[in-house]
Amino acid sequence: MLTKRIIPCLDIKDGRTVKGTNFVDLRDAGDPVELGRLYAEQGADELVFLDITATVERRKTLSELVNRISHQINIPFTVGGGISSVEDVRLLLQNGADKISVNTAAFKRPDLLKELEKDFGSQCVVLAIDTRQEADGEWYVYLNGGRTPTGKKCMEWAEEAVALGAGEILLTSMNHDGTKKGFAIDITRRLADKLSIPVIASGGGGTMQHFVDVFEQGHADAALAASIFHFKEIGIPDLKEYLHQKGIRVRL
Amino acid sequence: MELAIVKYNAGNIQSVLYALERIGTTATVTDDHAVLQRADKVIFPGVGEASSAMRYLREKGLDALLINLEQPVLGICLGMQLMCAWSEENDTRCLGIFNEPVKLFRPADRTIKVPQIGWNTISSLRSPLFANVPENSYCYFVHSYYAAMGEQTIGITDYVQPYSSALQTKNFYGVQFHPEKSAKVGEQILKNFIAL
Numbered sequence: 001m002l003t004k005r006i007i008p009c010l011d012i013k014d015g016r017t018v019k020g021t022n023f024v025d026l027r028d029a030g031d032p033v034e035l036g037r038l039y040a041e042q043g044a045d046e047l048v049f050l051d052i053t054a055t056v057e058r059r060k061t062l063s064e065l066v067n068r069i070s071h072q073i074n075i076p077f078t079v080g081g082g083i084s085s086v087e088d089v090r091l092l093l094q095n096g097a098d099k100i101s102v103n104t105a106a107f108k109r110p111d112l113l114k115e116l117e118k119d120f121g122s123q124c125v126v127l128a129i130d131t132r133q134e135a136d137g138e139w140y141v142y143l144n145g146g147r148t149p150t151g152k153k154c155m156e157w158a159e160e161a162v163a164l165g166a167g168e169i170l171l172t173s174m175n176h177d178g179t180k181k182g183f184a185i186d187i188t189r190r191l192a193d194k195l196s197i198p199v200i201a202s203g204g205g206g207t208m209q210h211f212v213d214v215f216e217q218g219h220a221d222a223a224l225a226a227s228i229f230h231f232k233e234i235g236i237p238d239l240k241e242y243l244h245q246k247g248i249r250v251r252l
Numbered sequence: 253m254e255l256a257i258v259k260y261n262a263g264n265i266q267s268v269l270y271a272l273e274r275i276g277t278t279a280t281v282t283d284d285h286a287v288l289q290r291a292d293k294v295i296f297p298g299v300g301e302a303s304s305a306m307r308y309l310r311e312k313g314l315d316a317l318l319i320n321l322e323q324p325v326l327g328i329c330l331g332m333q334l335m336c337a338w339s340e341e342n343d344t345r346c347l348g349i350f351n352e353p354v355k356l357f358r359p360a361d362r363t364i365k366v367p368q369i370g371w372n373t374i375s376s377l378r379s380p381l382f383a384n385v386p387e388n389s390y391c392y393f394v395h396s397y398y399a400a401m402g403e404q405t406i407g408i409t410d411y412v413q414p415y416s417s418a419l420q421t422k423n424f425y426g427v428q429f430h431p432e433k434s435a436k437v438g439e440q441i442l443k444n445f446i447a448l
Binding site: 001002003004005040045070071072074075076093094095096098120121122123124167168192193195196197198219221222251 | 263264266267270271273274299300301362363365366367368369370371372373390392393394395410411430432433434435436438439
């Protein structure tokens with residue numbers, strides 16, 4: 001049986017992790033490679049590196065970082081953040097990334113998904129969707145890190161994206177992100193049940209029970225979190241043991 | 253020892269090279285016939301689509317070269333599928349080293365996703381390729397097509413139904429999962445292949 005995946009997310013700026021961490025045992029906690037390797041050793045199933053660098057040097061610093069990661073980490077990893085062209089993706093894959101995630105650029109030009117699928121295969125194309133539930137109860141797509149509303153329904157965009165060639169959906173609820181009050185069970189479940197591809201739930205994970213809930217009730221294939229891992233509020237080995245105790249299949 | 257990785261129009265080849273470097277081995281990524289023929293071991297990796305990969309291999313004469321190799325050869329993911337007789341993916345005739353056909357996962361239950369992406373167990377392991385690899389170890393898989401069960405099966409995984417997650421005949425080995433991304437277990441399998 002396939003297991004549910006636990007995915008720590010590392011925010012990167014200029015080749016360094018952005019948010020602080022509580023890992024006193026690391027030589028350099030700001031080094032994404034060191035932190036990623038620690039998570040891999042602890043049993044993380046995959047890693048996501050989200051680059052928020054805004055300088056002209058970004059392509060070069062990111063591809064150099066990806067190259068270092070792929071030389072040192074023995075589990076799959078996804079790279080995202082500002083990726084907008086087939087050439088961006090080619091460079092990252094050539095440097096050893098297993099998957100890339102696209103968000104705003106794919107929404108603005110959906111053919112990007114088709115091009116990526118054709119050149120590299122859907123297995124390496126993760127579509128990230130930032131979504132917010134509005135007063136009418138519906139979930140809508142937001143762009144630019146959740147700042148720009150689009151008026152498009154999340155489910156509609158996700159279904160289009162699957163048809164265009166997305167291989168996985170990384171779904172972040174803006175309502176839940178940063179709250180530590182639990183994942184967005186409702187929209188996660190709707191997507192997971194409707195789509196033929198895996199759904200990674202993101203945003204809101206604060207307790208180990210929240211992870212149980214997003215797998216059992218939300219039907220997520222994987223769950224992603226950042227600061228709760230970085231600040232050691234939840235240890236990955238403890239989380240996996242807890243999930244196992246609750247009858248959820250995880251890689252121990 | 254000389255280790256060669258087959259270079260062709262498929263993805264993920266660099267990852268295999270880096271994984272070998274992590275376990276202290278170097279390899280040459282090449283489509284040069286002479287280099288492949290004289291290598292002590294050959295790895296045939298790949299992620300991609302079967303028919304375009306086979307077309308490329310034929311154009312480069314790599315199909316005939318691969319089936320005639322006598323040193324240990326390890327196919328990974330698409331590489332393993334291409335070593336089978338036939339793939340349902342665009343009805344592709346493949347290299348025919350393994351007899352098992354490659355078919356598309358067709359789950360009756362819609363909650364089972366295709367492709368399979370993630371960690372699953374390997375069991376009924378019977379090959380020196382799996383020395384010091386415990387039964388039901390977890391490996392990382394990404395695939396929509398699978399090799400059926402047969403007499404060349406040396407490892408089984410269950411997704412939709414039990415299928416061959418590893419095959420062997422003579423000097424030819426194939427694994428559906430990605431040892432280069434399967435943490436410690438994957439590293440052990442790569443070390444075992446190198447030690448064959």
